[in-house]
Amino acid sequence: MKKILMLVTALMIGNGVLNRLSAQEVSTLSNPQDTTTVASYRDTETFIASIKLDSTLLNQWIEGSKTTIATYSHSNNHPFDALHSETSMGTDSLSISTEEINPTATDKVFENKMVKWAGRDRYGRFTDQCAAHVNGRLAKAGYYSQGHAYQIPSYFPSVINGYKSVEVPNLAKVSAELRFITVLNMHREAADYVKEHLDISKLVPGKYYLVNMYYNTSPYMLQFFYAAKKQGTGNYGTHVGVLYYNSEYETWVVEHNIHGHVHYDALESILGGTSNPHKYGVTSISRVSK
Numbered sequence: 001m002k003k004i005l006m007l008v009t010a011l012m013i014g015n016g017v018l019n020r021l022s023a024q025e026v027s028t029l030s031n032p033q034d035t036t037t038v039a040s041y042r043d044t045e046t047f048i049a050s051i052k053l054d055s056t057l058l059n060q061w062i063e064g065s066k067t068t069i070a071t072y073s074h075s076n077n078h079p080f081d082a083l084h085s086e087t088s089m090g091t092d093s094l095s096i097s098t099e100e101i102n103p104t105a106t107d108k109v110f111e112n113k114m115v116k117w118a119g120r121d122r123y124g125r126f127t128d129q130c131a132a133h134v135n136g137r138l139a140k141a142g143y144y145s146q147g148h149a150y151q152i153p154s155y156f157p158s159v160i161n162g163y164k165s166v167e168v169p170n171l172a173k174v175s176a177e178l179r180f181i182t183v184l185n186m187h188r189e190a191a192d193y194v195k196e197h198l199d200i201s202k203l204v205p206g207k208y209y210l211v212n213m214y215y216n217t218s219p220y221m222l223q224f225f226y227a228a229k230k231q232g233t234g235n236y237g238t239h240v241g242v243l244y245y246n247s248e249y250e251t252w253v254v255e256h257n258i259h260g261h262v263h264y265d266a267l268e269s270i271l272g273g274t275s276n277p278h279k280y281g282v283t284s285i286s287r288v289s290k
Contacts, residue, residue: 110249111266118262130240133257137242141208143288149240150228153212156286160198162190163236163284183225187214187237188273191281195271203252205245208288211254213239215280237283243267
């Protein structure tokens, strides 16, 4: 009998506390409502006596308590469930917001991309040299080329060459400290000419082109200038890349190797010299042929 009374008392008190927690929007230990709730159960002995006289009432009360406990355990109003629910809603909202901010693009725009350590020569070996990567890239496409950046263009017919439309300086008349910037300015002028006079519509998709380029901090600036002038290659650039049409983005892309990392730039984004925000620009274009 004592066990029954203890169980009934525990369930009764538990039922009262659970119902109170479920009903309250905010529950704290110092809430004044706790005192009121406990006071309502002071006449516990009278209530238990009535239960002992009526077993039906006891059974109903126990079943009601079980239902209350089960309902409370699965209720969305459980403090921890509510916290989890709010967190989940926040995450879901963020996902939805992201999808709305980044809708599926209907017009693809390509500007540039870089793949680290992707430079490869004609034998598939890693290379950090721009010319070696170009020679390897063209070899895979079935074309032969060799040499440095200022030499490779001479293997193929010219489409446009900015160097032929600018003044090639005589460095013998330029002081040593100004020779580097003098050659760099020549490259920029050649690149500006290409930007202003290139008719991109005349380039043929599916064909490969070679681009001679400058790189404004190249340590080979003067060395390649003197060598190109001596050999008569007509191209003085210290950098070189392969130009081809990307059908997915419907744009012409220049692929070139910088220190072993392969860059893919939209042609139009790297045209020009003085107006070009990049360290490099296109100074001439040649059509690759066998």
